[in-house]
Amino acid sequence: MTDAADLRRRTAELLAAYPPSRLPPPPSTEDPAGPPPSSATTDRLDFLRARFDAGLAWVHYPEGLGGLGAPRSLQAVVDADLEAEGAPDNDPRRIGIGLGMAAPTILAYGTEEQKRRYLRPLWTGEEVWCQLFSEPGAGSDLAALGTRAVRQGDGDWVVNGQKVWTSSAHIARWAILIARTDPDVPKHRGITYFICDMTDPGVEVRPLRQVTGEAEFNEVFITDVRIPDSRRLGEIGDGWKVAQTTLNNERVAIGGMRLPREGGMIGPVARTWRERPELRTHDLHQRLLKLWVEAEAARLTAERLRQQLVAGQPGPEGAGMKLAFARLNQEISGLEVELRGEEGLLYDDWTMRRPELVDFVGRDAGYRYLRSKGNSIEGGTTEVLLNIVAERVLGLPGEPRTDKDVAWKDLAR
Amino acid sequence: MSTQSPQRAEPDLLYSEDEEALRAAVRDLLADHCDAAGVIARAESDAPHDRELWKLLADGMGLAGLLVPEELGGQGATHREVAVVLEELGRAVAPVPYLTSAVVATEALLAADAGDLLGELASGRRIGALAVALNIPAGSAYQVVRFEDGALHGELTGIADAAVADVLLVPADDGGLYAVDASAATVTPQVSLDLTRPLAKVTLDGAPGRLLGDAEPAVRRALRAGAGLLASEQLGLAEWTLTETVRYLKERKQFNRPVGGFQALKHRLAQLWLEVVNLRATARNAADQLATGGDDADLAVAVAQAFAAPVAVHAAEEALQLHGGIGMTWEHPVHLYLKRAKADSIAYGTAGAHRAALAELVDLRAP
Numbered sequence: 001m002t003d004a005a006d007l008r009r010r011t012a013e014l015l016a017a018y019p020p021s022r023l024p025p026p027p028s029t030e031d032p033a034g035p036p037p038s039s040a041t042t043d044r045l046d047f048l049r050a051r052f053d054a055g056l057a058w059v060h061y062p063e064g065l066g067g068l069g070a071p072r073s074l075q076a077v078v079d080a081d082l083e084a085e086g087a088p089d090n091d092p093r094r095i096g097i098g099l100g101m102a103a104p105t106i107l108a109y110g111t112e113e114q115k116r117r118y119l120r121p122l123w124t125g126e127e128v129w130c131q132l133f134s135e136p137g138a139g140s141d142l143a144a145l146g147t148r149a150v151r152q153g154d155g156d157w158v159v160n161g162q163k164v165w166t167s168s169a170h171i172a173r174w175a176i177l178i179a180r181t182d183p184d185v186p187k188h189r190g191i192t193y194f195i196c197d198m199t200d201p202g203v204e205v206r207p208l209r210q211v212t213g214e215a216e217f218n219e220v221f222i223t224d225v226r227i228p229d230s231r232r233l234g235e236i237g238d239g240w241k242v243a244q245t246t247l248n249n250e251r252v253a254i255g256g257m258r259l260p261r262e263g264g265m266i267g268p269v270a271r272t273w274r275e276r277p278e279l280r281t282h283d284l285h286q287r288l289l290k291l292w293v294e295a296e297a298a299r300l301t302a303e304r305l306r307q308q309l310v311a312g313q314p315g316p317e318g319a320g321m322k323l324a325f326a327r328l329n330q331e332i333s334g335l336e337v338e339l340r341g342e343e344g345l346l347y348d349d350w351t352m353r354r355p356e357l358v359d360f361v362g363r364d365a366g367y368r369y370l371r372s373k374g375n376s377i378e379g380g381t382t383e384v385l386l387n388i389v390a391e392r393v394l395g396l397p398g399e400p401r402t403d404k405d406v407a408w409k410d411l412a413r
Numbered sequence: 414m415s416t417q418s419p420q421r422a423e424p425d426l427l428y429s430e431d432e433e434a435l436r437a438a439v440r441d442l443l444a445d446h447c448d449a450a451g452v453i454a455r456a457e458s459d460a461p462h463d464r465e466l467w468k469l470l471a472d473g474m475g476l477a478g479l480l481v482p483e484e485l486g487g488q489g490a491t492h493r494e495v496a497v498v499l500e501e502l503g504r505a506v507a508p509v510p511y512l513t514s515a516v517v518a519t520e521a522l523l524a525a526d527a528g529d530l531l532g533e534l535a536s537g538r539r540i541g542a543l544a545v546a547l548n549i550p551a552g553s554a555y556q557v558v559r560f561e562d563g564a565l566h567g568e569l570t571g572i573a574d575a576a577v578a579d580v581l582l583v584p585a586d587d588g589g590l591y592a593v594d595a596s597a598a599t600v601t602p603q604v605s606l607d608l609t610r611p612l613a614k615v616t617l618d619g620a621p622g623r624l625l626g627d628a629e630p631a632v633r634r635a636l637r638a639g640a641g642l643l644a645s646e647q648l649g650l651a652e653w654t655l656t657e658t659v660r661y662l663k664e665r666k667q668f669n670r671p672v673g674g675f676q677a678l679k680h681r682l683a684q685l686w687l688e689v690v691n692l693r694a695t696a697r698n699a700a701d702q703l704a705t706g707g708d709d710a711d712l713a714v715a716v717a718q719a720f721a722a723p724v725a726v727h728a729a730e731e732a733l734q735l736h737g738g739i740g741m742t743w744e745h746p747v748h749l750y751l752k753r754a755k756a757d758s759i760a761y762g763t764a765g766a767h768r769a770a771l772a773e774l775v776d777l778r779a780p
Contacts, residue, residue: 273777280780288777289768293719300694300716304426311427320687383680390679394659394686397674 002070004077007059010068011081014054018047020087044088048124051082057090057123061107065119073310090125093357097168098122098129102176104249109193109234109242118174118195130172132163132196132220133243137413139165140384143187143240144403144411147222149179149194157181157194157232159202159225165378169205169218171356172198176246177227178239183409190408191239195231202226212370213350216358250379258306259299265329265368266295268361269336279339288339291332298324316393323385326375329360333368340365424701424713426694432497439476439501442469447505449746455508456608456749462577467509470498471537477515478535480523486532492638496645496700503649506749508609510574514540516642521582521635525590525626530580542578543635544593544615546571550762551636551714552770557628560585564619565593573760575600575613583617584628591622607756609749640761641703641714644696647725647757651689654732654750658682661736678735685731688724695720712774718767722758729754 051057052066056078061067082089092099099122106118121127138145147161159179169175175196182190196203202225207215234242262270273280273288301324305317337344348364360371376382390396403411428436446466455461471477479495481487488494495516502511514534518541522531533539545555548571558567565585575581578600581593597620605611625631659682662673672678699717702710729751733740740747758764772778 270775270777277778277780280778282780285772285777285779286768289719289772292775292777293716293768293771294691296716297691297695297720300426300698301691303423304694304697307423307425307427313427317690320683320690323683323687324691386680386683387676389683389686394679394682396659396663396679396682397671399674399676 002059002068002074004074007056007068007070007074007077008081010054011056011078014051014056015082015085015087018050018087020047020082020085045124045126047088048090049120051087052120052123056082058103061119065107065115066123071312073312076310090123095122095125095128096358097131098127098174101131101246101250102129102174105176105193105233105242105246106195108245111230113230114195114233122174127173128168128171130166130168130175130198131246132166132169132175132177132222133246134165135162136164140381142243143191144408144413145178145180145191146413147177147179148183149181149192149227151181151229152226155229157227157229159194159196159222159227161222163220163222164208164217166205166218166220167216167358168356169198169220170207170354174198175220176233178243180408181236181239184407185237186405187403187408187411188240189237191243192236193233193239193242194227195233196222196225196227197231200225207352207354209352210370211373212367213347213352215352215354247380259302261296261299263299264295264325265332265361265372266292268365268368269332269339272336272339272365279341284335284339287335291328291335295328295332298328316389319385319389319393322375322379323382323389326372326382329368329372329375333365333372336365337369424698424705424707424709426697426701428497428697429493432494435494436497436501438474439470439498440504442474443501443505443507447507449506449749452506452508452609452749453743453746461508461608461611462510462574463508464577466507467511467540467577468537470509470511471515475535475537477511477519477537479515480519481531481535485528485535487535491704492642492700493704496642496696499642499645500649500652500696503646503753504653506609506650506746506753510540510542510577512639512643512646513542513574513610514578517543517635517639518578518580518582520638521590521631522625524631524634527592527625530592530625533580539579540574540577541580541582542572542575543632544569544572544575544581544583545632545636547573547610547612547756547761548759548763549636550718550766550770551633551640553762553766555584555632557584557586558617560587560589560591560622563621565591565617565622566619567617569615569617570603571612572615573610573612575615576602576611581615582625582631583615583622584632585622588628590625590628590631592625593617593620593622597621605756607752609753610756636761637711637714638703640718640767641699641710643757643761644692644699644717644721647721647754648689648692648696650750650754650757651685651692651725651728654728654747654754655682655685655689657747658732658735665737672735681731681735685728688727692721692724712771715767715771715774718762719764719771722764725754726751726758 055063055068057066059067059070059075060072062069103122106114135145149157149159151157175198177194177196178191180190181192202223204221206219208217208219209215302321308315347366361368391398475488476498478487479490483489519534521543534541549555556569558565578595581595583591583593585591599616601614603612603614663671665672695717699713702713732747733751736747739745
């Protein structure tokens with residue numbers, strides 16, 4: 001078994017072969033144009049590819065696929081040493097869907113060929129992924145989806161349908177896609193999981209303008225897109241089970257992050273309070289302190305969850321962290337708009353932009369207030385997550401089901 | 414990945430194996446010797462404290478001396494272990510003077526360096542009580558008695574567990590903290606909201622006292638530890654009410670299905686679970702910061718109390734409501750938890766008092 005000392009040795013070897021002082025800084029996440037097209041880009045990618053090949057990308061992955069089969073908790077050892085030397089990172093925020101959702105699913109269900117084809121450029125960020133799950137008629141009831149994949153005589157699939165709320169679709173090279181392959185069986189049983197090529201001419205990405213004025217999400221129209229059977233993940237009709245792997249990993253990715261005190265949404269409002277005494281009122285003071293305490297409690301809970309993961313004892317707390325942060329973000333950002341008084345009546349810019357990144361805090365108070373409304377919808381609505389906590393953590397009875405034994409084609413829509 | 418300067422190490426928010434073993438031992442003992450029906454019956458009697466249970470905890474397990482160094486006859490453990498004991502005592506609303514004697518009075522004596530008394534309290538041979546009203550937070554003004562002609566004169570009210578104390582730690586107007594033998598004082602029980610942690614009035618009429626040291630630092634330290642560790646008691650209490658309510662709602666049927674299957678109730682219980690999970694992190698943080706004497710101890714205590722009190726009260730109130738009419742009866746123990754939770758929300762400072770302290774600590778000042 002690979003231990004911490006071994007990983008540190010391997011990390012030192014990588015750093016010796018690719019001294020990071022020669023490397024340019026990673027592309028700025030604030031600069032939508034990305035890094036200048038110079039040889040610098042090649043250097044950064046060379047390092048990332050070498051890191052992947054050395055098994056130091058995600059150490060818990062298998063050898064040859066960017067890992068060494070080491071305990072997941074030891075990744076922190078590698079990351080700390082690389083960060084200390086100023087090594088470039090793979091811009092995890094920009095490729096979050098690939099890292100957090102596509103990769104673990106491909107690892108669990110992909111063929112050897114698929115793993116070798118997709119995981120390396122996914123990790124280095126050369127290929128961005130998006131997720132084609134939600135549809136206009138299938139959000140919380142995801143298994144009701146209607147996008148059809150029909151098998152052809154040659155074994156390939158032809159896909160038609162519409163997806164929605166797709167982050168990064170406008171920059172993605174690949175997508176994980178679930179589609180209905182058998183409408184004659186109950187909805188959870190007739191779904192199959194595919195990898196979709198976003199450069200296919202049948203894939204049309206249209207920006208979906210949001211309440212913030214931005215188009216961070218997209219609609220994706222899929223018309224006669226041909227997907228070879230070699231890009232199927234898992235068995236035919238097993239797509240719901242495969243999708244559970246994706247969704248469970250999404251929730252793990254949302255919880256368990258490390259935040260400094262005032263590292264979340266409370267930070268900007270606390271700074272405004274300190275810097276602008278003329279805005280203070282007694283009512284706002286009471287509400288601010290209460291939210292500050294709740295934000296600190298949530299931060300400590302996330303930290304406790306992280307410590308549990310490192311100790312190899314993951315707790316059920318992760319299921320609740322998204323709920324806590326969604327509510328806090330909404331209350332805190334709402335308070336900040338009020339605190340700003342006359343300024344709170346203004347907005348920085350309604351111009352439609354298509355950011356590459358989900359940005360929760362980078363703009364002004366009005367933007368934060370509006371964007372945070374999505375926090376209780378995206379990645380599972382608060383209402384659905386409360387059901388999940390109640391049923392899986394507390395063991396309370398499930399919701400009555402009327403769709404379990406009905407063929408998808410016979411469901412009311 | 415950020416390239417900020419490395420943060421100071423986070424507190425250890427988990428439980429060690431030894432702490433889990435301690436929890437199991439305390440829980441077993443309480444299961445055998447502190448059932449809800451017994452606590453209710455005792456609460457109605459003239460002797461609401463459970464001296465037998467106290468003897469088992471203090472004598473049998475040595476838990477009264479956790480905070481006392483070994484050379485003074487204690488266990489030389491830390492606030493982290495005490496917190497685990499308090500979680501379990503909270504789960505059982507155990508009517509023992511653990512928080513008042515083994516934590517608050519002990520911390521005051523540690524500050525005053527009173528070796529002989531510490532040994533006595535640690536062994537459980539004597540019970541101590543700090544003669545400061547239970548509602549006072551650290552750093553606030555408290556009532557003192559008059560020191561005159563070498564004796565103490567005055568009346569102090571709201572003293573928790575004074576009815577079973579052998580020694581009272583009394584602050585006087587000369588700035589000193591005095592040890593007063595309970596037999597030299599008149600202790601009159603007050604009818605208390607919390608039946609399991611009763612208050613009393615202490616009257617001193619020329620009582621002799623032994624000067625231990627300065628009152629102010631001793632009282633401040635004692636009340637800070639009391640507030641910080643009270644969060645663990647509140648955690649245990651909230652956990653019991655949640656667990657018991659979930660259990661009941663899985664069994665109780667109305668409209669031909671378990672009541673716990675109705676979404677309106679599931680969501681309330683899931684919210685409550687989330688609050689309890691957050692409470693655990695804040696309580697653990699306070700215990701760890703008190704144990705390590707970190708710079709953030711004041712902040713951790715203020716956060717824990719500002720957060721814990723409303724959560725414990727909410728949990729107990731939800732438990733009562735969701736038990737329906739049964740929750741409103743004297744024979745069901747949920748009322749003991751509600752009374753303890755509400756009293757705890759005032760003990761060692763209200764959430765509002767702790768938020769006010771926090772406003773100074775984190776520079777979020779009032780207008």
